[in-house]
Amino acid sequence: MNDPKSWLRKNPQVRTIRAAASDLNGQPRGKRVPARFADKVVEDGTRFPLSVLNLDIWGEDIDDSPLVFETGDRDGVLWPTERGFVPMPWLEAPTALLPIWMYREDGRPFEGDPRHALASVLKRYRKKGLTPVVAIELEFFLIDDSGKSLQVPLSPRSQKRRKAAEVMSIRALDAFDIFFTDLYDACEDMDIPADTAISEAGLGQFELNLMHQPDALHAADDAWLFKMLVRGLARRHGFAASFMAKPYEDYPGSGMHVHFSVLDEDGNNIFDDGGPKGTDTMRHAVAGLMGAMHDSTLIFAPHLNSYDRLVPENHAPCGISWAYENRTSAIRIPGGSPKGRRIEHRVAGGDVNPYLLLATLLGAALIGIEDGVEPPAPITGNAYAQELPLIPGSWGAAMDAFEASTVMPRILPEGLIRNLLLTKRQELHFMSELSPAEQVEIYLDTV
Incomplete structure (x- = not known):
């Protein structure tokens, strides 16, 4: 500080x-x-x-x-x-x-402040001598919203529009090099640990990773500030940037993937067993995440547009599962060195509140660790092709699950749960009165 x-x-x-x-x-x-x-x-x-x-x-x-x-x-x-x-x-x-x-x-x-909700979860970790280490991946779109329909902005370099998905394309990054150079400079000024950027599968879609750190409050601050920065800086460059879950019907939406491990008082990763499988504690954390996933979908998908992203075979999980090195699963255990063994949670959209997201994920994982819950066997192959328990498929169903949950009160304050439900039910009522174009207009610059 x-x-x-x-x-x-x-x-x-x-x-x-x-x-x-x-x-x-x-x-x-x-x-x-x-x-x-x-x-x-x-x-x-x-x-x-x-x-x-x-x-x-x-x-x-x-x-x-x-x-x-x-x-x-x-x-x-x-x-x-x-x-x-x-x-x-x-x-x-x-x-x-x-x-x-x-x-x-x-x-x-x-209790209605989402940052305090995360701080409360982290206090529970500290009492056990544990420290979560968190990294966040944020996907977003650069958009020309000056006309009647959304489209990719003109490249400041070529003055052309590239109307195609360009996964991990250097050309797509170079087309907006001035913007990304300014973005990295701004992140350095704001002490946001911006790391790798790539182009993604959507029109004008990019992903930027924020480096892992042993301070989840700081990580949530980084994500909150980064979203403000990207939206504001894009306007200075003459176009829009949006973290809304799915601005284009025919292309994948934007997620906010969270990677985390947990250190003990001696700085050891309690998910590391020296091999590829991970410890019993890691599996307990996975079980806690899976046990809370259905009820906490409203946190991961908080808006009407969020559910347009959560459809099969569109790079967004719909089924509740976990797997090793499998991006079709809701929870992925990445490969690599055992010292860096971690959990990746892939459900949340880019439109989430990062404080509530981290509070919910870390709180659910801690419940699994405390209760010693065992997860089902990890899946292999395409998760979309398997019969799995599903997360709620609509905004209203997610609200009902959140309200009826017995696990969410173990994670979030009662007052916050009540306030969030009142907020979302009011939004559901008024969103139903708007046209799709009007819905996009409100989400584009806010979430």
Whole structure:
């Protein structure tokens, strides 16, 4: 963490700051403050209603929410996170973002803040002397949304559109080299550990990996900030970027794959048995993930458009399974050195809230470890061709499963579960009144 006050002194060019927290949809909510008054935010925190972290995708209050009229729409107090200030290179004027998180007036963490949900899960790991090591892969689309239909942007280099999937194409990366060069520079400025970028199977689709690190809160911050950065920087370059799950009907959607291992107090990977199979503890973690997968689909697929991605043979898992080195499975155990033995969870779309995603995955894995659950045998071959238990196939069914779950209350706070369900049911109601084009319009720039 940088010291916020000294960071501002070292960066006198910054004219304004944004103090922002993540709501349940992963949207940044907060305030713009002149830099000369930023010390007050650092020292005294800032205030806004608790209900602000529980708005729908349009930024509207949730009907019948206990956070609004029932309790007088009372304030929470928001304090800087450990992250400190980060620059916002996508804006024209020199600006800094101060990530904040919400507490109640009496100092208790606000249970509706998704960052606190992840922090609570990590506290349980620490009590056992364990530390998750997390890496995140994010897929996104570069899109020209200036016309009536979405299409690939013109290449800044050739002024041509390449209307074809180009898996791992150097040419596709080079076509947007100026954008990616600026993106890597911005990631370095923001201390986001951006690693390898590749082109993917969709039109103008790319994937960028964030390096693994033994601080899951920092990893979730990185993903949250990265999504803001990519969307904002793309607009500076004259096109859009989107993490929506599936903008094109005929091409695969975007996922957010999570890799994780767990270290003990001596720094040993507790999934490493010295060979390719992994330890009993790893299998228990896999079983915990599988046991929670059906009920937690609403976390992995939180929007109406999310379910367009979750269809067979489209590089997105529909069945609940695990396997070694098999990308058709929901949970994959990658090969490589036993020291790096890890679990890859492949269900979530690019449109998720990274704090809720990591809280759910790490919480489910811990339940499996604590309960000593054994998974079924790993599958081999094409998962889509096998009879497997399925995750919910629709948004409404995912909400019902989430609401009826007995495992989700072991992972997430009761208040957050209630608030998220109220949010999603309200969104379901109003999304049904919109045309497909109107639905795409709201998702394109938000998720």
